[in-house]
Amino acid sequence: MKYSLKKWVSSMKNRKTFMGLGKVFKFTLWQLFKNKGNLVVFGILIVVAMAAVPVMAFLFEDETVITQTGFISNVMTMDEFLHLDEVSFDARYMVQIFYSILVLIVCVFSCAYIIRSIVEEKASKLVETLMVSVESEALILGKILAVMAFIFGMLALTASGYGISYLVTGMFMDTSVIGAKMANMGITSEIFSLGPVLIVIIVVSLLLAYMQFALIAALSGAGCSNIEDMEGANTASVLLTMAGYIVTIIASPFGSTPAIPLSLCPFISAFAAPTYYVTGDIGIGILLLSWAIQVVIIAAESKLSASLYDSLIMYKGNRLKLTQMLAMAVKNRKGVK
Amino acid sequence: MSLVVRNLVKSYGDKVVVDNLSFEMEKPGVYALLGTNGAGKTTTIRMMLDMLSRDSGEVLWNGEPLSTNTCNVGYLAEERGLYPKYSLMDQLIYFAGLRGVSKEDAKERIKYWAKRLECEEYLYPPTEAAAPLGEKKKRAPRKKSFKPKMADQLSKGNQQKIQFMIALISDPELIILDEPLSGLDPVNTDLFKGIIREQIAAGKYLIMSSHQMATVEEFCTDITILDRSKPVLQGNLNEIKKSYGRVNLHLKTEQDVRQIIEETGAIVLTEKEMEYQIKVTGEQQANELLANLMGKGVTIITFDLREPSLHEIFVEKVGEFHEE
Numbered sequence: 315m316k317y318s319l320k321k322w323v324s325s326m327k328n329r330k331t332f333m334g335l336g337k338v339f340k341f342t343l344w345q346l347f348k349n350k351g352n353l354v355v356f357g358i359l360i361v362v363a364m365a366a367v368p369v370m371a372f373l374f375e376d377e378t379v380i381t382q383t384g385f386i387s388n389v390m391t392m393d394e395f396l397h398l399d400e401v402s403f404d405a406r407y408m409v410q411i412f413y414s415i416l417v418l419i420v421c422v423f424s425c426a427y428i429i430r431s432i433v434e435e436k437a438s439k440l441v442e443t444l445m446v447s448v449e450s451e452a453l454i455l456g457k458i459l460a461v462m463a464f465i466f467g468m469l470a471l472t473a474s475g476y477g478i479s480y481l482v483t484g485m486f487m488d489t490s491v492i493g494a495k496m497a498n499m500g501i502t503s504e505i506f507s508l509g510p511v512l513i514v515i516i517v518v519s520l521l522l523a524y525m526q527f528a529l530i531a532a533l534s535g536a537g538c539s540n541i542e543d544m545e546g547a548n549t550a551s552v553l554l555t556m557a558g559y560i561v562t563i564i565a566s567p568f569g570s571t572p573a574i575p576l577s578l579c580p581f582i583s584a585f586a587a588p589t590y591y592v593t594g595d596i597g598i599g600i601l602l603l604s605w606a607i608q609v610v611i612i613a614a615e616s617k618l619s620a621s622l623y624d625s626l627i628m629y630k631g632n633r634l635k636l637t638q639m640l641a642m643a644v645k646n647r648k649g650v651k
Numbered sequence: 652m653s654l655v656v657r658n659l660v661k662s663y664g665d666k667v668v669v670d671n672l673s674f675e676m677e678k679p680g681v682y683a684l685l686g687t688n689g690a691g692k693t694t695t696i697r698m699m700l701d702m703l704s705r706d707s708g709e710v711l712w713n714g715e716p717l718s719t720n721t722c723n724v725g726y727l728a729e730e731r732g733l734y735p736k737y738s739l740m741d742q743l744i745y746f747a748g749l750r751g752v753s754k755e756d757a758k759e760r761i762k763y764w765a766k767r768l769e770c771e772e773y774l775y776p777p778t779e780a781a782a783p784l785g786e787k788k789k790r791a792p793r794k795k796s797f798k799p800k801m802a803d804q805l806s807k808g809n810q811q812k813i814q815f816m817i818a819l820i821s822d823p824e825l826i827i828l829d830e831p832l833s834g835l836d837p838v839n840t841d842l843f844k845g846i847i848r849e850q851i852a853a854g855k856y857l858i859m860s861s862h863q864m865a866t867v868e869e870f871c872t873d874i875t876i877l878d879r880s881k882p883v884l885q886g887n888l889n890e891i892k893k894s895y896g897r898v899n900l901h902l903k904t905e906q907d908v909r910q911i912i913e914e915t916g917a918i919v920l921t922e923k924e925m926e927y928q929i930k931v932t933g934e935q936q937a938n939e940l941l942a943n944l945m946g947k948g949v950t951i952i953t954f955d956l957r958e959p960s961l962h963e964i965f966v967e968k969v970g971e972f973h974e975e
Contacts, residue, residue: 333720334749337745337748337749338749341741341745341748344741345734345737345741348737434734434735435734438732438733438734438735439728439730439731439732440732440733440734442697442702442726442728442730443726443728443731443732443746443814443817443818444746444749445700445702446700446702446719446724446725446726446750447719447746447749447750448749624702624703624704625704628697628702628703
């Protein structure tokens with residue numbers, strides 16, 4: 315293990331694998347921000363986030379919100395009562411659906427950007443010119459990080475827009491109705507107290523989810539040679555993301571029962587683990603274990619990618635399937651570099 | 652400085668695409684990689700630049716494995732491209748940055764090369780012409796602001812200028828040009844040739860791959876001819892030519908001399924309005940023919956005995972190899 319780590323570090327030093335990564339990152343990010351379509355989407359999101367609070371406050375101005383009081387008239391045994399979920403079905407469903415949609419949006423958007431960016435470069439016959447100056451790993455990782463910065467920046471600004479709007483609207487209108495509406499859905503400040511720990515958990519979970527799907531998207535994109543193949547590559551990575559999302563949503567009515575297996579299952583854990591932690595179905599130990607598994611998956615994806623990018627980026631032909639990629643990776647291990 | 656390429660081998664499955672290729676460049680100049688289509692020229696270049704893994708062999712620059720870290724390389728790829736929707740200036744600064752050129756230096760160099768390659772109009776707003784002497788400068792009509800050009804707004808030739816600029820922007824010591832003049836009009840061909848000559852004069856190492864034999868012959872000192880993945884001829888071009896001897900004769904006269912030529916034993920390859928391309932066995936036969944022509948009072952306009960051209964050597968060598 316020690317030897318292999320030493321060997322890896324020395325090979326990284328010799329190849330200077332990540333030289334130029336910063337330049338690729340900056341250039342890709344700058345071009346993402348310069349793109350008019352992206353700016354329009356960005357603008358719309360911020361406007362919607364800022365307008366949401368006053369619009370909701372205005373619409374529900376005259377509505378009296380009756381908060382649910384907890385009269386339980388069900389007859390149940392002591393055993394049933396003790397094993398009753400602490401979090402209501404509505405609350406769990408809302409938290410899971412909200413977070414899953416967030417992950418879904420982040421991953422689907424990002425994967426599309428990453429694939430487009432890689433395929434465009436390959437289709438424009440630019441790859442050879444680029445690879446004189448930068449290693450394929452740095453080229454693709456630079457893109458992944460740039461898209462990450464762009465999407466997370468967009469999210470952060472949207473969230474900030476919403477927060478500012480909430481504060482400003484609160485000065486002129488009654489915004490308590492929004493909190494009350496959420497409480498009616500079961501999302502109370504007890505469950506969803508947006509403290510620093512929760513923010514860290516959400517950010518780390520989102521980053522891990524992003525990296526897992528982004529690396530798959532990058533591999534998928536690198537296996538394409540022309541713009542026509544882009545859709546196919548996008549579909550493959552979107553399907554994988556959708557699978558994680560759908561399983562999490564389908565599992566939500568089952569309460570805390572599937573919490574542990576789903577939190578530890580690769581790819582699905584990206585959607586499930588943080589929400590089950592928020593709803594109290596898994597403890598911090600399981601969440602950390604889930605993160606560890608996700609890190610291992612990311613490392614495995616990175617290793618596979620590293621052995622493939624060189625070949626894939628120069629590859630021309632029909633879109634490669636995963637089995638063909640794996641065969642290529644095995645073959646590449648024999649080559650001298 | 653020196654470049655050593657030793658025993659490069661690359662195969663895809665059972666198909667060997669580069670078969671044990673070796674060559675050396677001990678001093679600055681131009682080394683030509685020639686070959687038929689699919690002979691393995693571009694694959695060799697890609698392996699040299701570490702873009703493709705090789706089955707065996709090594710490429711050394713000053714005794715160290717060649718990489719962009721050990722050598723400042725400029726590369727004009729055969730498959731040329733630019734980002735179609737990004738501004739040219741952004742792209743140039745990006746590529747310069749990747750080659751370790753600071754933004755300020757890059758701007759200076761882009762300015763120089765834009766002028767040199769006559770493509771300033773795509774990168775900079777037009778400069779206002781100075782008012783003629785004695786006249787007051789009129790207030791210029793309101794102009795639209797300069798919109799930076801995107802690559803897809805440029806012709807193929809102009810895109811090639813930008814790509815050439817990218818290859819040279821880091822002031823590389825080793826320049827690899829894969830088919831540098833293909834697709835250029837005669838004016839731009841001369842422009843490119845002028846720059847290549849400047850680079851040679853500046854002591855750069857150039858590796859050129861091309862199908863245009865006349866162009867290669869103009870610049871290169873050493874060659875490798877590849878055919879079906881194997882090197883079939885290698886060495887110094889002058890030495891190779893000398894080894895063939897002076898056997899090509901270009902003769903132009905004012906009379907029909909076909910019979911005299913055939914009497915001498917030389918072979919007429921082509922004939923057009925008393926202009927002959929002749930194959931002789933050597934200088935002795937050529938002198939004999941000249942004496943015969945003069946003895947019979949033929950007016951000679953051109954009598955040019957020369958070594959075979961690179962084109963002829965290429966065709967002959969590749970032909971020989973195919974016959975084998």
